[in-house]
Structures are given as structure tokens and as C-alpha cells.
Amino acid sequence: MSATTVDRNALNFSGGPGVLPARVLAETQQAIASVPGVGLSILGISHRSDWFAGLIEQIERDLRALLDLPDSYGVLLLQGGATLQFSMVPMLLLRGSGRTAEYLRTGYWSAKSIVPARLEGEVRVLWDGEAQGFRRLPMVDELEYSPEAAYLHYVSNETVEGLQFHCVPGRDGVRRVCDMSSDFLSRPIDIERFDLIYAHAQKNLGPAGVTLVIIRRALLEQVPPGIPEILDYRAHLQARSVYNTPPVLAIYVVSRVLRWLREDIGGLERMGALNRCKAECLYGVIDCYPDIYEGWARPLDRSWMNVVFRLKRPEWEAEFLDRAEQAGFSGLKGHRALGGVRASLYNGLSLQAVERLAKFMIDFARHGI
Ligand SMILES: *Cc1c(COP(=O)(O)O)cnc(C)c1O
Secondary structure: OOHHHHHHHHOEOOOOOOOOOHHHHHHHHHHHHOOOOOOOOHHHOOOOOHHHHHHHHHHHHHHHHHHOOOOOEEEEEEOOHHHHHHHHHHHHHOOOOOOEEEEEEOOHHHHHHHHHHHOOOEEEEEEEOHHHOOOOOOOHHHOOOOOOOOEEEEEOEEOOOOEEOOOOOOOOOOOEEEEOOOOOOOOOOOHHHOOEEEEEOOOOOOOOOOEEEEEEHHHHHOOOOOOOHHHOHHHHHHOOOOOOOOOHHHHHHHHHHHHHHHHHHOOHHHHHHHHHHHHHHHHHHHHHOOOOEEEOOOHHHEOOOEEEEEEOOHHHHHHHHHHHHHOOOEOOEOOOOOOOEEEEOOOOOOHHHHHHHHHHHHHHHHHHO
16 A cells, blocks of 8 residues: 555545544455455455354454443344335334334434335424524424334434434333444444444445344334345344345455454444544634634534534635645535535544644634635
């Protein structure tokens, strides 16, 4: 790997696919040539081999250790991204239930999740942030949950707008389903408050192609009839995540990211502290220069993963992005749905990279315009 490649990777603030730790990139490069101990390229190892079954087991062990996940939950590696879960969840939990599913509509991704749910049954949008431009999350007293709901669905971190729940919404006794695609394993969670969690890999965990699902096994006791086997969580559990050919390379990278999280970072408490520090560093600069920068999210709901902001004058934005690019930073342009600037601070991004961006932003605010 050339020096320039390393540097550009180190300053990759992309919203997704996200940056991965240098150790993981080096191990993946090695595995493409030849997996240590196997002697074959990862691209040519059978998904039916004992080695691969062992890899899946190791991923499950690492996840259980990181999350303190009891055996009453199953762990699945699926395909189809988070978007397929927008359909699989209501197929399993809403179809034919005669109940209503409750959804929090807090941004771009949760809005998308509601559309396929409506195909499966009654959906009630419990709170909708669109009229206020998706700049804040609901307060506890704005939410009236029904005790009869089939489940509550929400997105823990709205990746596009940079809004993150810093508490767990919902009512105990009603199933809680969460799309954690963009903040999974970024800090500790109280796992037993959730019934189903899904997260694709490409923000915090690895490359696109694999999606993690953690499901309370009791949910699988009443699966409605007529679901194709490939969309039935039970088939994947039974097949130990090898129902059909899985993305072996992507899964390998996930296994290395989990090792890095345990061995190099030291677990989710440490990861959370580091991520908080990274986020505070950038929000601190934004707040320090209110004539230049304007944060998108209400401060209470600011995301530790995606720092979304605008330049106070739209004409400064292109200049800011251009100069950032020249200074070696990548991926800072905001999501096409929102514009502005988005600095994504996923697990793989170092504190040093964030400090460099903070310094760049201070220089720009002082001398840039
Ligand atoms: C990126 C993202 C998605 C989209 O996931 P795909 O894997 O592309 O289907 C869904 N939800 C959230 C919260 C995201 O950040």
C-alpha cells in the first residue's frame, strides 16, 4: 500500500461505506492473497468448509462477548442490507397479527422503513419529524405508545440528518425493533430491552453485503404462513447463516473488525468513550464559530456518528468542501437528500483524524473567508 493510500484512508469521513481500521485493511489484503493457516485466498474458500463454519462461530462468540448477549437471542448474518429488513420485520411481526405496528418517523431512513411495512398491515406513525425538517427527535412526553402494538420500530441513529437517540424509546412489554445500521457497536447498549436489532455492515462493521440480525428467539414461535424460506429468519438460524452462498469476504472483514474492537479498542465502553470524544471535538468547533457553522440537529439529539452542519452562507460551502478535499479529507459532502456537510465518525476513524478536521475547520473559520 502506498503512503498516499494510507493517508487518504485515514481521513475518510464517508457516510457509508465507512472507513475501516488500518489493521483490518492489512489483514484483508493478506487474506485475499492467502488466509493465514488455510493457505487459500479468501475469495476461493468454500462457504461449506469447516474453516468457514468456525469463522461464523467466532463472529457469534465475539458479538456475544461485546454485547453481553444471552443465549435467548439468535445471531444471523443475512444479505439484502438494512433495506431488506424494512420488509422482513413486518412480514414476521405484523402480517396477519391483526395489530398495529408503531413507527417513529425521525428522518430519511426511518421514513423509508415505513413504506414496505404498510404492505403487511396497519402502521401508525407515532411521531413524525418532517414538518420540523427532521432537525430533532421526539421528547418522551410527546409519545403515546399503545400497549397493544405489534411492535415499535425506530432508527437509533439517523445517518443523513445526524440525529441519535441517547435514550431507548418504547414501552416495556411491547416488542422493540431497532435499525442500528449506523451506530451498532459504537457504544454499549442494554441489549435485553430489544427484541430485534438489525445493522448492515457497511457503516461500522465492514463492507456492504452482510447484515447482522439479533433476534429474541421467542419471536420465532409464531411465524405467519406463506413466507418464502429465504425471508424466514428460522431458515437462516437453522442453516447457521449459510442458507445459500453468503458473502464470504464481507463476513471475513466483519470478523476482523470484531477482533480489532475487542483486542485493540478493548470493548464497547472504550469505543463509546472514544466516539463521544470524537463527536464533542467537532461539535465544539461548530459551537465556537456560530457565524460560520450551523449544526443541523438540535444539540440534545446530536449524533456521535454523523456530524451534520452547514456553512452560514450557502456560497461558502463549495469553498469549504474544495479546500477540505485539497487538505486530504474525503467524504465530507452531505447526503444528496440534505446537502450541507456531513462528517461521519464511524468506529474505524481515529481521534487524530477528527482533531485534524477540527483544526482545519478552525483555520477555515478564522482565515478562510
Ligand atoms: C445506510 C442506512 C440504511 C440503508 O442500508 P442498505 O444496506 O443500503 O439497505 C438503512 N438504515 C440506516 C440507519 C442507514 O444508515
